[in-house]
Amino acid sequence: MKVLYLHQYFNTKYEPGPTRAYFNCLELVKRGCEVTVISASSDKNKINKEHIVDKIKIIYLPVAYSNKMGVKRRFYAFLKFMLLSTKESMKHHFDYVYVSSTPLSVVFPVLLQKKFRRTPYVFEVRDLWPEVPIQMNAITNKSLISFFRWFEKKAYEKSSHIITFSPGMVQGILEAGIDKRKVSLIPSMAKLDLFGRDMVNKEIGARYGIDQDNFNVVYFGSFGRANAIDYILKAAKILEKSTGIRFLFLGNGFYKEKIVNSIENGNSKNVRYLGNFTVEETAKIVNLCQVSLVTFNNIPILSTNSPNKLFDSLSAGIPIIVNSPGWTKALVEDNNCGLYAEAGNPEAMADKILFLKSNRDIRVEMGRNARILAETKYDKSILYKKFHTILDEFELEENLMYSQ
Numbered sequence: 001m002k003v004l005y006l007h008q009y010f011n012t013k014y015e016p017g018p019t020r021a022y023f024n025c026l027e028l029v030k031r032g033c034e035v036t037v038i039s040a041s042s043d044k045n046k047i048n049k050e051h052i053v054d055k056i057k058i059i060y061l062p063v064a065y066s067n068k069m070g071v072k073r074r075f076y077a078f079l080k081f082m083l084l085s086t087k088e089s090m091k092h093h094f095d096y097v098y099v100s101s102t103p104l105s106v107v108f109p110v111l112l113q114k115k116f117r118r119t120p121y122v123f124e125v126r127d128l129w130p131e132v133p134i135q136m137n138a139i140t141n142k143s144l145i146s147f148f149r150w151f152e153k154k155a156y157e158k159s160s161h162i163i164t165f166s167p168g169m170v171q172g173i174l175e176a177g178i179d180k181r182k183v184s185l186i187p188s189m190a191k192l193d194l195f196g197r198d199m200v201n202k203e204i205g206a207r208y209g210i211d212q213d214n215f216n217v218v219y220f221g222s223f224g225r226a227n228a229i230d231y232i233l234k235a236a237k238i239l240e241k242s243t244g245i246r247f248l249f250l251g252n253g254f255y256k257e258k259i260v261n262s263i264e265n266g267n268s269k270n271v272r273y274l275g276n277f278t279v280e281e282t283a284k285i286v287n288l289c290q291v292s293l294v295t296f297n298n299i300p301i302l303s304t305n306s307p308n309k310l311f312d313s314l315s316a317g318i319p320i321i322v323n324s325p326g327w328t329k330a331l332v333e334d335n336n337c338g339l340y341a342e343a344g345n346p347e348a349m350a351d352k353i354l355f356l357k358s359n360r361d362i363r364v365e366m367g368r369n370a371r372i373l374a375e376t377k378y379d380k381s382i383l384y385k386k387f388h389t390i391l392d393e394f395e396l397e398e399n400l401m402y403s404q
Contacts, residue, residue: 002092003028003095004094005036005037005038006037006089006099006106006110007021007037007099007106008039008103009065010037010039012053013278013280016252016276016277016282020188020189024124025037025056026056027387027388028098031388037057038061038085038089039059039061040062040063040064040065041061041063042062047060059088061081061084062084063077063080063081064077066254067222067224068254068256071138081105081106082105082106082109085109096119096160096394097119097120097121097122098121098124101124101127102126104130104148107123110123111154114158121159122160122394123162125162125163125164125165125169125173127169128168128301130148132226132302134301135302136297152176156173156176157178159182160182161183161184161390161393162183163184164185164186165185166187166304166305167304168303168326170183171304186386187383188307188310188378190311190374191283191311191312191315191380192315192374192379194312195283195287195312196287196316196317197287197317197371199287200287201284209272215353215357216291217246217247217248217289217353218285218289218293219247219249219295220249220250220309221251221309222252223255224253226297227253227255227295227297228298228323229258230255230258231343231344231349232346233258233259233268233271235349236268237268237346238346238347240269242270246270246272248272249274250274250282250285250286251276260273283316286313286318290318290319290356291320291363292318292319292321294310294321294322295323295343298344303324303326303327303328310328310331311374314337314371315374317371318367319337319366319367320337320338321338321352321353322338322340322341323340323342325340325343336369337373338366339356
């Protein structure tokens with residue numbers, strides 16, 4: 001089958017950034033599908049050329065994007081990708097489309113494929129749009145809000161199946177009036193082959209100057225507006241005089257300069273920014289740490305998020321401190337694999353870090369529970385069975401429809 005995978009922020013495992021789309025494409029290739037990815041890039045060596053990576057054909061369109069951008073520039077990037085991907089996708093014929101948001105605008109070219117070529121699509125919802133930008137005050141115009149909510153429902157209704165990442169996202173989709181039988185939950189996946197306490201490599205510590213005698217607290221991933229980076233820096237400041245505690249940042253985004261400037265100005269003496277790495281290099285560094293932080297701003301819709309770093313941290317077998325009062329709080333508390341610290345309260349975050357530093361046995365037990373949870377519930381091999389089951393049913397339904 002010929003499959004179009006439409007995702008504006010596609011990363012292979014050889015690049016920094018989330019890699020779920022890449023692994024999804026590998027699974028499609030294993031099914032015998034001919035997979036074409038349409039994505040965006042500002043790299044002149046990539047754009048408007050076809051690239052073959054691990055049997056995946058990738059077409060990059062010339063659209064620059066970064067979460068460092070302001071609201072207007074980001075919406076311009078979304079609009080530009082929507083138009084260019086529509087033009088590119090209509091050049092080809094596909095048996096079906098797998099489209100991954102955000103932004104919601106990526107569904108527009110798919111709706112045209114559906115209307116004019118009867119091409120069915122599976123819709124992967126990574127965030128609830130437009131509710132996220134609405135609650136973050138990125139969209140305030142009432143007419144635009146009404147339009148985006150209408151478009152969101154249309155995208156759900158026209159899809160053949162919807163895959164989403166968390167219980168909160170499932171609930172949000174059902175509240176839009178969608179039949180629960182066409183909505184499936186497949187959260188972000190653990191990477192047991194990369195993260196783990198048995199994969200600690202002390203040479204990596206030496207390469208990046210990570211002192212193994214310190215209590216290393218790691219935040220890795222996006223430094224976006226939603227990620228409460230200020231909150232972590234304030235907690236670090238509170239713990240500045242606590243012996244041996246170090247905060248390590250890995251990743252990129254809007255607040256990178258703030259982190260770097262705070263370090264260079266001497267305001268964050270116990271903080272280090274190590275860089276932006278591929279998932280394999282990130283794993284090697286995370287494996288050296290004692291605690292992982294998964295934080296978001298205190299905005300209700302953000303509690304529905306399913307961050308990759310949470311499942312990577314479970315794989316690493318280290319305790320996780322979360323600050324969202326949603327399903328991630330329940331996950332770490334019910335499975336005794338981490339702690340909850342109230343959002344907007346850096347003193348609470350500092351207290352939880354001190355508690356874990358002072359209670360090694362509890363920390364080790366939580367880390368062990370984290371790894372067990374990754375192995376028994378969130379491993380790729382487990383979740384991809386569900387992924388294949390969904391695609392089997394979807395493809396069967398579409399084949400029957402076309403044979404009638």
